Amino acid sequence: MRDRLLSRWRGIALSLVGVVAIVWLAASGQLGLYIHPRYFEFTVVMAVLAGVVVVAAFAVVPTGRADASGHDDEDAHEHEHEHPPAAPRRRGLDLVWAAAGVLVIAGTVVALLVVPPSTLTTATVDQRDLNASAAVTDSGATENLVGSDTASFTVKDWASLLRQGAGDDYFAGKSATLTGFVTPDQSDPENVFYIARFIVTCCAVDAQPVGVPVYLPDWQQSYPVDSWVTASGGFSSNPSASSTQAIAFVPAEIEAVDQPAQPYLG
């Protein structure tokens, strides 16, 4: 009985948790925190299909159990063949497995349905090199940027121009408006922070941070790490003595903003 309960309801329970999580994220417009928008439709369609089967399972699986003494239920025989009356040690092992199964379900509920949806944080920026992504190190793409209209430039575009060393001449007189989250510059955390974004190609696991260095002494007072800001201003050679960045963004205006609906760049 317990075997049967585990061998079927564990999957139903986990499927239901997954389906509810996906449908809720999609409905509240937060699926983008985890996967790239190109997978939205496929993910939602499969979640709904699986949801239909899960609903059917709630109707069918208990009937299967009730029929166990009748003629209809082949699966009842399967289980009798598979598991002869359990020896004491085997029963102990079964208990451990049952406990592990419950633990996995509980953990899944906590991760998918209790912990509030969230973007990645500075902890992950530290783990992965800022501006090491090919999205900003590929010189071919950057050449196209030079000479384009800067009005539509994102953090990624500016980051790649800086990374490719477009030069003081290029940045002289350019102004920009940048939105991203705040993450400290490792080489001068007092005076310099990055306005950063994550680039996601598939799902959050492959997120790669890009960012533009901003010179603003004592920035921590007003803008906590991982909070979102929009800043406008221009570029100049970096006044910081210890920062490794030659050119920095110097904001004329900067304000705290809410995290945008699509926090990652594609």
Place this chain on the structure above:
Amino acid sequence: MTSDLLAPRQAPPSRRLAGRGLVVGAVLAVALLVLRSVTAGWGPEALPDRLRDFVTLSTSVVIESLPFVFLGILISIVVRFWVPDRVMHRIMPRNPALRRVTISLLGVLLPVCECGNVPLARGFMMKGFSVPEAMTFLLAAPILNPVTIVTTYQAFGWDDGILLGRILGGFAIANLVGWLFSRHPQPELLLTPAFDAACRVADGHDHDHEATGRQRSRLRRGVVAFAEETSTMLPALIVGSAIAGAIQVGVSRDVLTVLGGNPIWSVLALMILAFVIAICSNVDAFFILAFGSTFLPGGIVAFLVFGAMVDVKMITLMRTTFTTAALVRLVAVVGLASLALGFGVNLLA
């Protein structure tokens, strides 16, 4: 099978149970939705950064893979209960090696990426495929499927033989592994005892089932099979995703990227990266393209072949079906072959 005489007598209690089951299911679903809506208001800042990112990363692997696993399970159910055995056996060649070649191309018709292929391979074995045949399918299908080929082409075009290296290398390695395991005197010993038993039962039942099978009963059996397959697959998927998330939070990537530019080390470094990153073969080409331009083509091919066949999440998924000893051998062969493939491409390119 329920005979027509018995059916009316049994219907009422089972219908009542079915109704009760539906109500329980609906209540549970609503309760979970309410739970989610309530907790969504809590600030995520309450958690320490690293723990928060661990949850986000693991969740993203689950949400990305879950639809593919569902798709794989649904297709495997269709194959098990709706495709007659005759059809499967008629289209397959008799010669074992040719059979495996044909099977390794099945992915073209069933474009499910690697995590969805585990339930599909299980379905095939319940349908009577041999263990080496199922392994060949499992390794080949994630690479030899139209979605993977198109995305790899979009990412790399014909540059440096990456696309060809992936397709031909994947095909060769899958068939090599299939051939090696076909030399095993008792291939069913490669299966976990529980799955082996399930195969025997399914084999016996599906035959007499087909003779008398009715649509409604098949639907019922399909739903029960979904419950059983998800019970096996999803815990493995979730544990695998949690391990993948933990590695992302715990291990810095700098070392791997530095090694990526060396002809020998790049292959090994990118295989390790493929193992820990655990993303789907349908999209890994975009990932590795975006990740760095300093990698040598051999390393990229090894990443694209090895990662599609073996990674953290796949190991936990495959462990549901194969014994640890079988998996160790499989990973060793695939790893060495991918390494050789990567070095070969670096030599030629």
